[in-house]
Amino acid sequence: MMSALECAAAVRIDLINNTDECKRSAFAQHLTPPETAELAVSMFSDGHDGSLRCLDLGAGSGILSVAVYERYGELIDYIDVVESDPVLASVCQDELRRLNVTFNLVVGDALRATPAKQYDRVILNPPYKKMSAGDPRQQFMPFRSANLYVAFVAIGLTRLSPGGELIAIIPRSWMNGGYFTSFRRFILEGYSIDSFHIYESRTNVFAETDVLQETMIVRISNNRQRETVHVGSSNGRADQVTWKSYPAKDLIDSNSLVIRVAPECNGSVQSTISAEGLCPSTGKVVDFRSRERIYYDRPNEEGIYPLVYAGNFAGGAIEHPLDFGKPQWFRADTQTTINQLTREGFYVVVKRFSSKEERRRVVAYPLHVQSPIGIENHLNFIHAGKPRKVVPLSSMELAQGLALWLNSTFIDKWFRDVSGSTQVNAGDIKAMPCPSLSDLERIGVYWRADLTQEMIDAICEELK
Numbered sequence: 001m002m003s004a005l006e007c008a009a010a011v012r013i014d015l016i017n018n019t020d021e022c023k024r025s026a027f028a029q030h031l032t033p034p035e036t037a038e039l040a041v042s043m044f045s046d047g048h049d050g051s052l053r054c055l056d057l058g059a060g061s062g063i064l065s066v067a068v069y070e071r072y073g074e075l076i077d078y079i080d081v082v083e084s085d086p087v088l089a090s091v092c093q094d095e096l097r098r099l100n101v102t103f104n105l106v107v108g109d110a111l112r113a114t115p116a117k118q119y120d121r122v123i124l125n126p127p128y129k130k131m132s133a134g135d136p137r138q139q140f141m142p143f144r145s146a147n148l149y150v151a152f153v154a155i156g157l158t159r160l161s162p163g164g165e166l167i168a169i170i171p172r173s174w175m176n177g178g179y180f181t182s183f184r185r186f187i188l189e190g191y192s193i194d195s196f197h198i199y200e201s202r203t204n205v206f207a208e209t210d211v212l213q214e215t216m217i218v219r220i221s222n223n224r225q226r227e228t229v230h231v232g233s234s235n236g237r238a239d240q241v242t243w244k245s246y247p248a249k250d251l252i253d254s255n256s257l258v259i260r261v262a263p264e265c266n267g268s269v270q271s272t273i274s275a276e277g278l279c280p281s282t283g284k285v286v287d288f289r290s291r292e293r294i295y296y297d298r299p300n301e302e303g304i305y306p307l308v309y310a311g312n313f314a315g316g317a318i319e320h321p322l323d324f325g326k327p328q329w330f331r332a333d334t335q336t337t338i339n340q341l342t343r344e345g346f347y348v349v350v351k352r353f354s355s356k357e358e359r360r361r362v363v364a365y366p367l368h369v370q371s372p373i374g375i376e377n378h379l380n381f382i383h384a385g386k387p388r389k390v391v392p393l394s395s396m397e398l399a400q401g402l403a404l405w406l407n408s409t410f411i412d413k414w415f416r417d418v419s420g421s422t423q424v425n426a427g428d429i430k431a432m433p434c435p436s437l438s439d440l441e442r443i444g445v446y447w448r449a450d451l452t453q454e455m456i457d458a459i460c461e462e463l464k
């Protein structure tokens with residue numbers, strides 16, 4: 001006979017096949033696969049005394065509640081489930097009726113209608129959608145929320161009983177970056193991050209519904225921060241999980257609101273890009289806002305400058321003009337557009353977005369600008385000035401050494417440990433570990449466009 005979770009898994013596949021793409025996307029209905037549901041509930045601690053009050057927020061077809069039931073059985077007092085889509089809510093009701101458990105189904109908005117009760121176990125795989133500052137539901141939030149998934153987690157946390165535990169299947173994006181600062185503060189001020197599990201592959205977990213976000217499972221409890229945090233990782237959704245334990249202080253810095261997935265390597269590099277006086281800026285020409293002034297073929301006019309994209313570096317060093325489907329020329333003939341140019345000097349450009357095929361997330365190139373150019377907005381560039389006053393680097397060797405360093409496996413690992421995103425922002429670059437500028441200049445002489453990863457790592461080895 002099929003287990004309750006196997007039945008729920010079959011219902012899930014049915015729903016995925018029979019729900020149209022538009023509805024799935026409008027309600028962010030990425031239903032949890034059974035292996036993920038099982039792993040998630042295994043991260044709860046054991047229950048006791050037969051009276052667990054449980055809550056499932058954005059329950060969908062109820063697979064997470066079913067997994068909670070399989071985990072705790074008779075230890076459950078009741079499960080409250082909240083789901084806004086009446087069709088899924090009715091499927092969920094059928095699922096839960098098959099179990100020997102008391103449940104209460106709320107068909108409504110989780111941010112408004114979640115019962116104001118205390119729960120010992122809260123589970124959720126919330127919708128991932130932007131939440132505007134003007135969304136009237138912000139009034140129910142303990143802070144201004146940038147995304148629905150964060151709002152759901154916050155609602156769940158406010159319902160935890162003392163010692164209660166919440167498990168959420170969410171993207172990794174909350175762990176760094178400015179958008180989620182208030183969420184991290186909310187958690188670090190009042191709760192304990194007990195454990196999390198990271199999926200190393202972006203595509204596997206929600207493969208059937210095309211979720212490309214890097215996903216994690218996190219357990220947060222209504223306790224003071226525990227001294228040890230358990231971190232699990234696995235590749236695909238059914239792969240073997242490897243667990244490691246770290247002192248919480250090595251992963252969580254409540255002052256700077258940083259949460260890492262692995263401790264920082266204790267190398268000799270103590271400084272950062274910004275502490276070394278370097279400054280990342282984002283390329284100032286936004287191509288879709290400059291449609292009337294960008295060209296594929298150079299017009300025969302005054303005020304035309306090269307425009308460079310990441311594609312111009314595809315061979316490892318700048319090539320311009322290059323035919324790869326992007327306009328290569330920019331007309332700067334007003335004060336505003338002239339201010340968008342980058343003047344002569346040495347710089348390092350860093351791609352803001354890497355593709356899935358790329359081995360590294362951080363991809364950097366040295367750049368010698370010989371007459372003013374426009375740098376497109378999908379590139380960051382590093383200089384020695386301030387955000388509003390660009391000053392070129394002091395030498396090409398420095399630019400080459402910095403590009404080598406940023407392309408090292410050491411920096412790639414550092415970046416993956418702090419960020420779940422493939423996007424590299426100026427803020428991420430500022431915080432990157434950085435050797436002294438004289439050391440970078442020294443290794444810079446070894447730069448070539450065709451170095452292999454092994455060669456880059458060997459050159460950078462002595463600086464770590």
Ligand SMILES: C[S@@+](CC[C@H](N)C(=O)[O-])C[C@H]1O[C@@H](n2cnc3c(N)ncnc32)[C@H](O)[C@@H]1O
Nearest residue numbers: 027029030031032058059060084109110125127
């Ligand atoms: C990512 S799916 C997960 C469903 C289910 N928990 C699972 O793990 O398979 C998110 C669910 O939240 C529901 N949802 C979206 N917005 C909601 C809201 N404001 N309040 C309650 N549920 C919502 C969607 O209909 C969907 O079922």
